[in-house]
Amino acid sequence: MIYMDNAATTMRKPEEVITAVVNAMTSMGNAGRGAHGASLSASRIIYNARESLARFFHAESPKQIVFTNNSTESLNIAIKGILKPGDHVITTMLEHNSVLRPIYEMQGKGVEVTIVAADKRGNFSYEAIEAAIQQNTKAIVCTNGSNLTGNYVDINRVGGIAKKHNILFVVDASQTAGVYPIDVQDMGIDILCFTGHKGLLGPQGTGGMYVREGVEIRPLKSGGSGVQTYSKHHPKEMPTALEAGTLNGHGIAGLLAGVEYIEKVGIDTIREEELKWMWKFYHGVKDIPGVKIYGDFEAEKRCPIVTLNIGDYDSSEVSDELLMTYDISTRPGAHCAPLMHEALGTVEQGAVRFSFSHYNTEEEVETAIRAIKELSEEE
Numbered sequence: 386m387i388y389m390d391n392a393a394t395t396m397r398k399p400e401e402v403i404t405a406v407v408n409a410m411t412s413m414g415n416a417g418r419g420a421h422g423a424s425l426s427a428s429r430i431i432y433n434a435r436e437s438l439a440r441f442f443h444a445e446s447p448k449q450i451v452f453t454n455n456s457t458e459s460l461n462i463a464i465k466g467i468l469k470p471g472d473h474v475i476t477t478m479l480e481h482n483s484v485l486r487p488i489y490e491m492q493g494k495g496v497e498v499t500i501v502a503a504d505k506r507g508n509f510s511y512e513a514i515e516a517a518i519q520q521n522t523k524a525i526v527c528t529n530g531s532n533l534t535g536n537y538v539d540i541n542r543v544g545g546i547a548k549k550h551n552i553l554f555v556v557d558a559s560q561t562a563g564v565y566p567i568d569v570q571d572m573g574i575d576i577l578c579f580t581g582h583k584g585l586l587g588p589q590g591t592g593g594m595y596v597r598e599g600v601e602i603r604p605l606k607s608g609g610s611g612v613q614t615y616s617k618h619h620p621k622e623m624p625t626a627l628e629a630g631t632l633n634g635h636g637i638a639g640l641l642a643g644v645e646y647i648e649k650v651g652i653d654t655i656r657e658e659e660l661k662w663m664w665k666f667y668h669g670v671k672d673i674p675g676v677k678i679y680g681d682f683e684a685e686k687r688c689p690i691v692t693l694n695i696g697d698y699d700s701s702e703v704s705d706e707l708l709m710t711y712d713i714s715t716r717p718g719a720h721c722a723p724l725m726h727e728a729l730g731t732v733e734q735g736a737v738r739f740s741f742s743h744y745n746t747e748e749e750v751e752t753a754i755r756a757i758k759e760l761s762e763e764e
Contacts, residue, residue, distance in 0.1 A: 386714055387712055387714065387749045389713060389714060389740060389741060389745070390714045390716050390740060391583070391659075391741060392535075392583070393716055393740070394582045394583060395583055397742060398587075399586055399642070401645065401646050402643050403639075405641065408638070409427075413426060413427045413634050414426065415427060415634070416428040416431050416631075418611050418631075430637065431452070434452075435448070435450040437641055437648075438450045438644060441644055441647075441648070442562075442567050442577060443568040443569055443570050444569060446598070449597065449598055450594075450595055451623070451627040452637060453592045453593050454592055455591070455592040456580040457592075459580075459592055459594040460487060460526075460555075460557060461487050462605045463555050463594060464484070465487055466602035466603040466605060466627075467523060467576075467601075467602055468523055469496070470495030470496060471497075471521060472524075473521045473522040473523060474497070474498055474499070474526060475501065475524070476498070477509045479533075479538070480527065480528055481528065481532055481557065481721050482723070483557065483559070484527075484528070484557055485723070485724065497519075497521065500724065501514055502728070503728040505728065506534075507531055507728060508536060511543065511546070514543060515550075518546075518552065523553060524547075524555055525555070526556075527543060528556075528557040529567070530565075530687075531680070532690075532720055532722060533680075533720045533729075533736070534680030534729075535560075535687045535690030535691070535692070535740075536684065536687060537561075537565070537684060537687050540567075540572045540574065541571070548573045553576065554574055554575045554576070555576040556577050559579065559580050560583065560688050560690075562577075562580070562583070563584025563586060563644075563652065566653075569595050569597070574597070575600050576594060576596055579592060579594070581639075581640040581643065585647070586647065587636065587642075587644075588635075588639040590633050591633055591639070596627070598623075604619055605627075609631070610625050610628075655743045659741045659745075662742075662749075663687075665747070665754075666739060666741070666753055667682060669750070669757075670758075675696040676694070677695075679693065679736060690738060690741075691738075691740075698760075699717075699735065700736050700737045703737050704716070707737070707760075711756040718736075720736075
């Protein structure tokens with residue numbers, strides 16, 4: 386199989402990740418729930434993962450790193466935990482439903498919402514974000530990179546706007562964590578939400594968030610914590626304040642191994658390889674008659690994604706043909722990005738997304754180019 390759906394999940398993982406998960410599953414106890422060797426081993430691995438991610442994202446302290454199941458959970462904790470009735474929040478048309486649906490839910494509870502429009506290339510105006518700020522604006526919530534077009538968002542610029550107006554800045558780094566360097570201090574990020582199973586090369590069921598020291602978030606969950614057992618209330622100290630119940634220790638062990646692999650190989654080296662395959666594919670298909678590509682390919686930075694359609698063919702039909710005839714795995718449809726499809730005019734047709742890994746090969750990319758050429762000739 387030629388796997389080109391890495392924006393959904395990176396299917397191929399480093400051997401170190403697989404080994405770490407297997408070792409954890411045969412040795413790890415429940416962190417913070419005992420003083421025996423297995424429990425202490427789990428606590429050490431989880432702390433090492435916090436420390437590694439704090440260093441990776443330039444957090445003030447490992448205690449500012451919270452573990453969750455994925456970006457969606459992180460974004461729900463952030464959005465529902467900082468907004469209250471009467472607040473105003475700004476977001477964009479680029480967002481995934483993991484941002485939009487929690488915001489819509491809060492809108493139903495009395496939060497005012499502004500969604501900044503995107504153009505036909507999938508870009509929004511940074512000036513429009515600043516122009517949307519009101520007296521009651523509590524936060525800006527936006528993605529670092531579109532999961533549909535691959536367009537990169539200048540987080541430094543948005544962070545500067547948020548800091549200038551003293552409002553919170555929440556970033557969805559689902560498509561960029563492990564792909565581009567993220568410095569939460571330099572970028573002015575107050576809450577960073579990330580998943581472990583994409584660019585960080587960890588297992589599914591892992592994710593987390595960075596929360597700037599002093600930022601208060603109402604917990605989404607409460608319950609077992611391993612400490613303060615006789616209190617009726619969940620602990621308020623970070624990171625326990627936002628973590629209830631047993632963590633996915635086995636998955637976190639794999640996530641730690643994924644981050645260590647990225648640091649060993651080099652995040653720039655990995656990204657350059659991914660972009661090399663993206664650009665080869667893009668240049669190989671962009672001039673094929675009937676092929677329409679979405680997104681801004683003139684920008685300096687972008688995620689390793691190429692999304693396209695062939696004529697009037699339904700995107701699901703194209704994706705099915707790619708799989709059945711060429712054994713190429715892609716993602717058709719709406720990509721959980723409804724507003725972005727509205728901006729691109731692809732609500733009915735959807736689009737076929739190719740997303741690349743540093744594990745892809747030249748032969749695989751050439752096969753994908755040939756497939757698009759042959760399918761376009763059948764139109």
